[in-house]
Amino acid sequence: MSKPIVAIIGRPNVGKSTLFNALAGERISIVKDTPGITRDRIYADVTWLDTQFTLIDTGGIEPDTKNEMFAHMREQAEIAIDTADVIIFLVDVRQGLVDADSKVADMLRRSNKPIVLVVNKVDNFEKFMPDVYEFYNLGIGDPHPISASSKLGFGDMLDEVTKHFKNISNWDEEDERPRIAIIGKPNVGKSSIVNKLLGENRVIVSDIAGTTRDAIDTPIRRNKKEYILIDTAGLRRKSKIKEDIEHYSIVRTVAAVERADIAILVIDATEGVTEQDAKIAGIAHDRGKGIIIAVNKWDLIEKDSNTVNKFSANIKNVLSFIPYAEILFISAETGQRLNKLFDLIEVVIQNQNLRISTGVLNEIMAEATALQQPPSDKGKQLRLYYITQVAVKPPTFVIFVNDKKLMHFSYTRYIENKIREAFGFAGTSLKFFIRERKENS
Incomplete structure (x- = not known):
């Protein structure tokens, strides 16, 4: 069962990371040898009473100039709208209601996602309540006062957040078909693999906010069995900021992996295995998913009798925390060994469901x-x-x-x-x- 995804969004300096860290708390067990998880932890598993959810911090980078800031805010809000089931919209009682808040509120309202408006830095409820009420002017419901640094008001806020979970469609609960997420850095050939498997060139890019969930899940039949492909390549963000693209691809990966049974990590053979690959692999490993490493563009590599061994050894070295992952050398371009993918998927499914007395x-x-x-x-x-x-x-x-x-x-x-x-x-x-x-x- 996939956990709901909750994203925190808001202007720079309203306390997003403070709230994220307070909610994530010390409960995050960081596996000692999973790279990239500690340094830029943008997602965490949170438990409130008996409910679990995945929390995403869209903090990212915070540009200085005003107009760049709006562009960045829109970027962050779009990420949240695309991937989250519920959005925490964080504002700052001390700065009061500002123009940027209203702009983001307009975007969020159009998304039709549940929004919980949270007013931060309310260290004294009696003193600040008149200022909290000002945020009713955003027109997105009741403002919930909290202090992220003192952890005040968290109970009411989390009750409100988790209340929305029961309305989230659990259509994938009854669906018994194995769900396979194709993950990896941008431009490693994820879409090409999906298109080759489906035998058609689908255009996955969509301009309508909120269509991601449907747009990226595609049923596929192989060997008389049905699977669901979850493709993270769709809905590209037109971002010029490298960190934003990287941040976005990580957030997308968390959302896709959360709903998958097996993750196929696509690596570009011409680039070799990189630190970003390790970060993405860490997400699937952390969530206990089945993992297959597909080394794509293998047709472009000059080979001798030792090439496969050398490449495999390098993968096992960089991704040493997933020694159990299966490795397959493929080419989406020529279709080489793509038919083997589903044989491997079946092996992994059986192993995931294996019970030992x-x-x-x-x-x-x-x-x-x-x-x-x-x-x-x-x-x-x-x-x-x-x-x-x-x-x-x-x-x-x-x-x-x-x-x-x-x-x-x-x-x-x-x-x-x-x-x-x-x-x-x-x-x-x-x-x-x-x-x-x-x-x-």
Whole structure:
């Protein structure tokens, strides 16, 4: 099930990043070796009461000149409108209602997306309430006063945000067809792959705000089975600012990956694997999706008997946090090996849904701990009591231990590798939760 997406938008300096960080809190577990996630974290998973959603910060860059600022604001608002299910429109009580706020409000109103108007920097509710009421003039509903820095007013705001989720169409809930997202940097050939697979040149670009969801989901039949292709290449932004294009492609990727079962990461063979590829791969890995790496434009590469091995080794080096990903060398131009894509997709789907009996898991764990002693600290030895699988898509395991602090990341990785040696799990990440269980006295 895909989580709703909530985007924060607003003028520069109204406190978007402060609000984002306050909501994201420390709950974000950043996998130590996922690159790019810490440095420019623009999305996070947030839980409010029993509801989960993905939060997107459209903070980005903030140009100085006034007219450039409007262009930039429009850019940010369009990103939010395209990808979000609910929009938090953030304004600043201390600066009051300004012209730029009204311009953005007009755009948002036309989007027909639910908008929650949030007035920030209200550190004293009694003192500032008359100024908060001024924002009724925007004509987009009740203003919700908060202070992002003091975390005041969050409950009412989040109640309002999550209230809109029940109206979001859950059409993809009942849809059993596997959803495949084609992701990657701009210009690596994502559209060409989609068009080649569908056997037609579709024009995906649309000028109507809010049509993205329908415009980019295409059913496709292969081997008597139906799939949904989610294409992130559509709806290009006409931005001149490089950071904006990059920011936009990351936001689009988060939105597509959120709704997919499997992500196909397209890499340009002529460029090799880059840091931006790693950032995009990190999004799919973080969300526990199946991953296939499609190296496109392979027909343009001069080859000898070692080319594939060298290229694969380089991918495994740069994308070392997804050693499980399947790699396929293709050409959208010539159609080379594109037919193999769906065979791989099927393998990954089976692995994502694989369940292993508790008995077998505990045998593997017993053998693993016998081969390599669990770590100890200050004379206290880690003991692993029991392992069981609790979910699929991705396969998720709980390990019961005597002391969570002793279960180092590297030892969890070691257990994971032992499970993979036995069952492969090609193309899918595995998730592990460590629980403490007191020793029997």
